Amino acid sequence: MLSGKKILLGITAGIAAYKTASLVRLLVKSGAEVRVVMTPDAKAFVTPLTLSTLSEHPVLSSFTETEDDQGVWNNHVTLGLWADLFVLAPATANTLSKMAQGTSDNFLLATYLSLKCPVYFAPAMDLDMYAHPATQASFERLQHFGNVMIPAEYGELASGLVGQGRMAEPENIVSFIEKDLISKAPLYQQHYLITAGPTFEPIDPVRYIGNFSSGKMGYALANRAARLGAKVTLVSGPTKDLALHPNVKKIDVLTGADMLAAVAAEFDSCNVAILCAAVADFKPKEQAQQKIKNKEDSWSLTLTTTTDIAQALGQRKKKQYLVGFALETQDGLENAKMKLKKKNLDIIVLNSLEDQAVAFGADTNKVTIVEPNGDHIAYPAKQKTEVAADIIDFIIQKYHA
Numbered sequence: 057m058l059s060g061k062k063i064l065l066g067i068t069a070g071i072a073a074y075k076t077a078s079l080v081r082l083l084v085k086s087g088a089e090v091r092v093v094m095t096p097d098a099k100a101f102v103t104p105l106t107l108s109t110l111s112e113h114p115v116l117s118s119f120t121e122t123e124d125d126q127g128v129w130n131n132h133v134t135l136g137l138w139a140d141l142f143v144l145a146p147a148t149a150n151t152l153s154k155m156a157q158g159t160s161d162n163f164l165l166a167t168y169l170s171l172k173c174p175v176y177f178a179p180a181m182d183l184d185m186y187a188h189p190a191t192q193a194s195f196e197r198l199q200h201f202g203n204v205m206i207p208a209e210y211g212e213l214a215s216g217l218v219g220q221g222r223m224a225e226p227e228n229i230v231s232f233i234e235k236d237l238i239s240k241a242p243l244y245q246q247h248y249l250i251t252a253g254p255t256f257e258p259i260d261p262v263r264y265i266g267n268f269s270s271g272k273m274g275y276a277l278a279n280r281a282a283r284l285g286a287k288v289t290l291v292s293g294p295t296k297d298l299a300l301h302p303n304v305k306k307i308d309v310l311t312g313a314d315m316l317a318a319v320a321a322e323f324d325s326c327n328v329a330i331l332c333a334a335v336a337d338f339k340p341k342e343q344a345q346q347k348i349k350n351k352e353d354s355w356s357l358t359l360t361t362t363t364d365i366a367q368a369l370g371q372r373k374k375k376q377y378l379v380g381f382a383l384e385t386q387d388g389l390e391n392a393k394m395k396l397k398k399k400n401l402d403i404i405v406l407n408s409l410e411d412q413a414v415a416f417g418a419d420t421n422k423v424t425i426v427e428p429n430g431d432h433i434a435y436p437a438k439q440k441t442e443v444a445a446d447i448i449d450f451i452i453q454k455y456h457a
Contacts (some may be wrong), residue, residue, distance in 0.1 A: 057237040058230070059087030059284075059301065064139035064166050064171075067107075068096035071214045072144035072180040072223035076102055079145060079226035080110040084232060093117065093135070093164045095151065106333045118163050132163060138168030143233065144168075145206070146180030146223045149191050156197040176236075177230055178206040185220030206232050241285025242452055248281040249326035250321060251333035251365070252273055253293035255312045259357065260344035269334035270417040271295035273381075276444035277330055283370055284448065289326070291318045312336055312362040323369055323376065328451060329380040331366045332405075338362065370400030377455040379447070381405045392426050403427055404455070405447060425450055 063083055063102070067076050077090075083090045092107045093118040104115035116130050144151070151165070155177075160166045167325065168175070177198065185191055199205055206229055209222045238244055252274020257266040260371065275298045278290040282301035290300070291307045300306060303365060307322075309315045312335045323329060338359040366380045380401040382392040388408040396404040406424040422437040425447065435446055 057234045057241070057283075057303075058083065059283075061088045062138055062140045063088045063090050064135065064142045064160070064167070064173075065090055065092045065111075066142060066144040066147075066168070067092060067094045067098045067102065068094055068144070068146055068148045068151040069101060070148045071182045072146035073101035075223065076145060077106050077110060078108055079229060080144075081225050081457045082162050082230045083143075084111065085439060086234075089113075091116075091135070091138075091312065093167055095162050095164050097296055104334055116163060118120050119166070132167040132361055136167050137172060139171060139173045141173055142171050142175045142326045143178070143229070143235070144177035146175065146422065147177040148180045149179075149185045149188075149194070152179065152194040152198065152267065153190065153257070155203075156194040173291045175201075175203040176229075176233055177203055178223050179208045179221070180223035181208075181221050182213050183217055183221045186221040188218075192261075194442060198355045204236060217226065219260050224435045238285050241286040243281060243286035243448075246281075246287045246328065246456070247326040248278070248286045248318065249291070249322050249329040250278045250281070250288060251291045251293075251315060251331050251335075252278065253295040254334050255315055255362075256310055257295045257336045257339035257362070259340050260346065261412065262347050265336055265338060265340065265359075267334050269416060270294070271298055271333075271442065272417070272419065272440050273421060274330075274332035275300060276440045277447060280441070280444040280448045281328075286328075289322050291315055291322070292335070293335075312365070316363050316365050316368065319365060319369065323372070326376055328377045328379065328455065329369060329373075331369070331449075333365075334383065335364055335365055350425065364399070366401065367393075367399040373400065373402065377402050377451060378457070379451065382406045389424070389426070389432065392432065396426055396428060401428075403450070406432075414443065419427050423447070 057230045067073050080090055090111040091113045092115045093110055096117050097223050108115045109366050118127055154165055160169055208220050209224050210220045211222045212218050213221050253271030254267045254269040256266045258264045278288050282288045282303040288304045290304050307318045309318050339362050341358040341360045382395050384391050384405050388406050392404050392406040404426045420437050421440050421443045424432050424434040426432040
C-alpha cells in the first residue's frame with residue numbers, strides 16, 4: 057500500500073528519534089518516496105545527514121536556508137501539498153499539544169497545519185506524561201481532527217521505568233499504516249479475478265497458435281485493483297517482464313484450457329472478474345507429439361474452437377460482476393453489444409483495431425465501455441495505466457457504490 061506514496065516524515069525531539077533512520081529505510085524499501093522535516097531540537101538525537109542520505113532528499117528544519125548568507129525560503133505550503141501521508145514519529149507531548157492547539161512556532165508545525173493528506177502520529181514519552189490528562193486530551197483532540205494515532209508500546213523507557221510510552225517500533229509503524237490504508241481502501245475485502253496476455257495452443261513441441269497480446273492492459277488492471285485494496289488473482293498467459301503489485305497473486309498458464317481451469321477454480325470466491333486475456337479462438341484438433349518435418353511444399357492443419365471462457369463464466373455466475381473485452385476490426389459497437397448479451401456480461405470493454413491508438417504491445421489504448429441497456433461511454437486514447445483506472449472507477453461506481 058505504500059508503493060509510490062509520497063511520505064513526509066516528521067521527527068521531534070525525543071530519544072526515540074534514533075529509530076527514525078530504520079523507519080526511513082523501511083519506508084523507502086516499501087517503495088515510498090520519503091522526505092523528512094525535523095524540529096530544531098530533534099537534531100540533537102539524530103543527524104540530518106543520516107536522514108538525508110537514507111531518504112535521498114534534503115532534510116528541512118527551518119523556514120530559510122542561510123548558507124552563503126543567502127536566505128532561501130523553504131515553502132511549508134508546497135511541502136504540505138506534496139505529501140500523500142504525514143507520519144510524525146516520535147511525537148512528543150510538547151509537539152502534540154501544539155498541534156492540538158494550532159500553534160505554529162516552527163517549520164514542522166507550520167507544515168502540519170498546511171497538510172491536505174492523512175496524518176499518523178506515534179507518541180513517545182515517559183509513562184506518566186503519556187497517562188497525564190493533558191496529553192490524553194491532545195490525543196483525543198487530534199483524533200477528532202481525523203489524525204490517526206499509532207499507539208505507544210509497553211516496555212522499558214528512557215527514565216528506567218517500565219510501562220506504556222515507548223514509540224512503536226519502526227516495523228510496527230509501517231505495518232500499522234499499511235493495514236490502516238488497506239482497511240480504508242475502496243476495494244478492501246473485494247476479490248478481483250483478472251485474466252491477461254495471450255494463450256498458446258501447441259501444434260507440435262516447437263510450434264503454436266497464438267496472438268500478439270502483450271498482457272499490459274490486464275497487468276495494469278491488476279495493479280490498479282491491488283492499489284485500491286483488492287485481493288487480486290491474475291491468471292496470465294505468457295508475457296515478458298511486466299511489473300506487478302506485491303499484493304497480486306499470479307497464476308501462470310499456457311493454453312486456453314489451462315486458463316479456463318485456473319479461472320474456474322477462483323471464480324466462485326471472486327466479487328469481480330475481468331476477462332482481459334486474448335484467448336486463442338482456435339486450437340489444433342490434434343497435437344503432434346514430435347516436431348512436424350518440412351517434407352512437403354504445403355501441409356494442412358485442422359483446427360477446432362476453444363472454450364469461450366467469458367461465456368462459460370456468464371452461464372455460472374451468481375453475484376459476480378463479470379467484465380469482458382472485445383477486440384474488433386469492424387462494426388465494433390454492434391459486435392460488442394451482441395457479445396455482451398450472448399455471454400451474459402455486466403459490461404464489455406470495446407477496443408477496435410480500426411483506431412490507430414489501439415495496437416498489440418502498445419502502451420496506449422482507447423476503449424468504449426458498453427452496458428447491457430446499450431448505454432456506452434467512449435474514452436479518449438490514454439496510457440493503459442489510465443485506462444485501467446477508468447475501468448476500475450466505472451466498476452466501483454456501478455458495482456461497489
